[in-house]
Structure formats: structure tokens, C-alpha cells
Amino acid sequence: MATTKPGDNLKLESGWLCLDFSNTMDWHASEHPVESLTSYEALIAWTRAVNLLPERTAQQLLRVANQHPTEAARVLDRAVALREAIYHIFSAAAAGKSPSADDQAAFNVEFSRSLAKSRLAWTKTTFEWGRQGEDGDLDQMLWWIMRSATDLLISEDIQRVGECADDRGCGWLFYDTSRNRTRQWCSMRGCGNRAKAKRHQEKVKSEE
């Protein structure tokens, strides 16, 4: 039974795999969200971008997907459904609201699947959760995303999850590491900058 471990150094914007995964949809909180997971290949491209799976595994999954397009499409559907559940559950948490029963149900479908593929792995000094499966499992990235989501959901760190305050509905989630948890924007480069520019414009206008 082979277990593929994720890349050693995840390249995450938010610091949490599950939150970065949620941010694969742009303008998530708007009427016109923009999907970036438009194919199984796009899902693999994301796993590469965040360094989730070793390169040889990514290559292998693309080959398997090519041979089994129906299964790959099914995994993509599951990935998108999981991402939506993750977004809505964390978005509700960030707003101090309860998650909907539908989102919890959708999340738990994948949670059950991931538990069935879990095992305890001994790492010389401690036990940790490990994935049990084959190297060519098309859905293996979902296991790691689920692991990240459940870790964060049951931890006190969930109080540090925020949703971008951009008024056009950015909807990106972030992990607030500021001491007083005052962060508002997904990034100062993106929405923070836009908000600053807008305030500046309004100030200039009011002074005219």
C-alpha cells in the first residue's frame, strides 16, 4: 500500500491548504464568481502551484486522468463541491454564523471518504494521520485538503479565519496572524490596495 506524501514545502498564500483551496474561486462572494478549476488538469495545475504533490505524482495523475476521463471528471466535481462546502463553512465561521446543514452534509460526504482512506502512521517518535491509497489515486489531493480543513475547523485557530472585506465580493479567505486580529483584506497587493486607492479618490473628490 503506497502513501504519497505532499511536497515538503507547501507554497501557500494563506498558510492553510484548505483556505488556499477555497481561493481557487475568484469573486466568490459576488454574483459573478470566476472559476479556476475548470478541468481536472486545472486541479493538478493548482496542486503544482502550491507544491502539494511531488512532480512525478502530478505527471502520473495526468496520465491516469487521460486514460480515465470519466473518473477524472467525477473527481473534479467532488473537488468543486468540497471547495464550496469549505468556503461556505469558513465564511460563516468568519462572520460568527452557523454553517448551513447542506454545507455540513456536503463536507461530511468527503470527510467520510477521507476517513476510509486514513491510517495512523508512525514517524519514529509520534503517530500522525496518513493517507492510505495508491500513488495513482486521482482524488488524493482531496485527502490532504480535507485533512487541512478538519485540523483548522476543530482548532481554536478557526477564530483567525477571515474573509476579505472587499465590497465587490472578493470572497477570498485568509488566516489573520495580526496580534489583534484586525486584518480586513485578502492581500494588501490586491483588495487592500484597491480599497486604499478608492479611499484616496474619495478624499480627493471631497477636497475639490
Ligand SMILES: [Zn+2]
Ligand atoms: Zn480580496
